[in-house]
Amino acid sequence: MTKTGLVWFRNDLRIHDQISLVKAAKENSFVMAVYCFDPRHFEKDCFGFIKTEKYRAQFLIETISTLQQELDELNIPLFVHIDLPEKIVAEYVKIHNITSVYLQKEWTSEEVKVSNTVKQRIADTVNWIETYDQFLFHPEDIPMTIDKIPQVFTVFRKKCEKYASIRKLETISKMPEKNRVTHLTKVPTLQDLGLPSLQQDTRTAFPFKGGEKSGLQRLQDYAWNTQKLSYYKKTRNGLVGTDYSSKFSAWLANGSLSPRMIYHEVKKYESEIIKNQSTYWMIFELIWRDFFKYISLKHGSNIFKLEGILHQTYDWNTDETIIQQWIDGKTAQPFVNANMLELKHTGWMSNRGRQNVASYFAKTLQLDWRIGAAYFESLLIDYDVHSNYGNWLYVSGVGNDPRNRTFNVQLQAKRYDVNNKFQNLWLQTSLF
Structure with missing residues (x-):
């Protein structure tokens, strides 16, 4: 049969x-x-x-x-x-x-x-x-049940690093020629989806194409061709250019790069080139990604609720004018504005930028964090439901940050945008 x-x-x-x-x-x-x-x-x-x-x-x-x-x-x-x-x-x-x-x-x-x-x-x-x-550590392999996933990332990471292993890569064989049929369907255009055409902004830090081949090429370039992987921990908080971070997140988000593939490639790099803090930090970030997936697996729809996974009540507001100022990069903070304009014009924002603008939105402006999360969902090329909502919960005081911190945006700007290079790139009105 x-x-x-x-x-x-x-x-x-x-x-x-x-x-x-x-x-x-x-x-x-x-x-x-x-x-x-x-x-x-x-x-x-x-x-x-x-x-x-x-x-x-x-x-x-x-x-x-x-x-x-x-x-x-x-x-x-x-x-x-x-x-x-x-x-x-x-x-x-x-x-x-x-x-x-x-x-x-x-x-x-x-x-x-x-x-x-x-x-x-x-x-x-x-x-x-x-x-x-979609995991690095498969659910069957972690040393805890889903209902016992720790509240704090460090506890989760240390247990997984000590007791769990990463599975080998799966390889598919080519199907017989008789399996070949002509598919008469075509991949749609933006117009087919009811969306406006896209012209890439020359300032973007993410000029990459979608697809598995592009993702694997980026992995090859970042690790082997340029060996930027050796310096990842030192540069990952950068703001300008394509190579301050790996940019793997977009391919990971839609599954065109496997986290296990990245892990095994890093391990190969460590054995053949160098093993240092930066190579470890790449795996560390993959574990963070896993952590947010397990948090959503444990807490279900609570990750989308205003009170979050802590069931914590704050006096949030939904002032449409203030929200629009944040979206348009017209707040009182130039560093926030620069990051929001980058997102608006490219669909990309650095990790450092995301933490700052989200903290400013939820903690400083005290706006309903779900609105900020939904805006990120709409715009981000690398939107991943677990990481997006996990991070928004985290910075909004209703998630996994045990210290419940508020980012000092001005100090962050001085530290990570020392010469205002990033802010100048996005805040020059003549460019719009």
């Missing part, structure tokens, strides 16, 4: 170290794949922001184009639609007599709701195979 498997791609847009693909190829004689540009992701949210603005949308378009080409080389057709997954996946299962659906397991509310709706529309006889595939 011929078994046909369907891989439903979501935020796992790669062919390397891709567990759903590997399982589908092993367990079926014919494999096909589908990706849906969900129209709901390009509509306005409850705060009035487009959920996925043009910057991340363009990066996603480039990613799906690359993925379609790469899968074609493996004799796996990727069908692309602008439509609801619950409609499209159900149709493919029915029309093509799919026996198994493979996908990355998600747990945040919107994603779970879509998954459940799809499940309800397909026959019970279809195998539904979900796999955790």
Whole structure:
């Protein structure tokens, strides 16, 4: 009996170290794949922001184009639609007599709701195979249960470093030639998604294209070609240029780079080039990324609530004028303004910038932090639900910061933008 498997791609847009693909190829004689540009992701949210603005949308378009080409080389057709997954996946299962659906397991509310709706529309006889595939430390390998995830990152990190191991990379084999079919669907344009065209700002610190090939090339360049990895810890708080940080986050966010791939590449670099604080710090940051995923896994929808995971009540306000001034880079703080203008014009902001503008929004202006988080969700190329909301909770006093700090923006500017190079780059009005 011929078994046909369907891989439903979501935020796992790669062919390397891709567990759903590997399982589908092993367990079926014919494999096909589908990706849906969900129209709901390009509509306005409850705060009035487009959920996925043009910057991340363009990066996603480039990613799906690359993925379609790469899968074609493996004799796996990727069908692309602008439509609801619950409609499209159900149709493919029915029309093509799919026996198994493979996908990355998600747990945040919107994603779970879509998954459940799809499940309800397909026959019970279809195998539904979900796999955790976005962690560095797999949930089965960490030395604690999800309900015992520590409140403090350092405790989590030390336990995982001591007791957990990183899994080896998964490799997919090419499917037989008879699996090849012509896919008649095309990857959409920004216009197809109802978004304005994009012209890249020459000042951007993130001029990179989306897609697995671009992500792997960036890994090759950052580690081996330039050996910037050797200096990562010293430069990671930079603000100007492409190489002060790895910029891996955008490819990690939509799954076109596997965190395990980065980890094993760093380990190889340590054995062949140098092992130092900087190489360790790259892995350290991957563990931070894991931590926020585990926090959302533990606390569920509380990560989206005003009181956060601490159930802490503050007197937040929602003054639209003040919020708009923050968005437009017209606050009383030039350093905040420069970072907000960078985000507005490029879809990118440094880690240092994000911490400062978020702290200023929530702690200084005392604005409803969820509005700031939603704006980041809309604009950021590297938006990741777990990291975004985890970090906003953290800086807003309702998350995992045991010290509940407020950033002194002026001191931060003096420390990290010593000669005002960054602020001058973005605050010169003649450039707009």
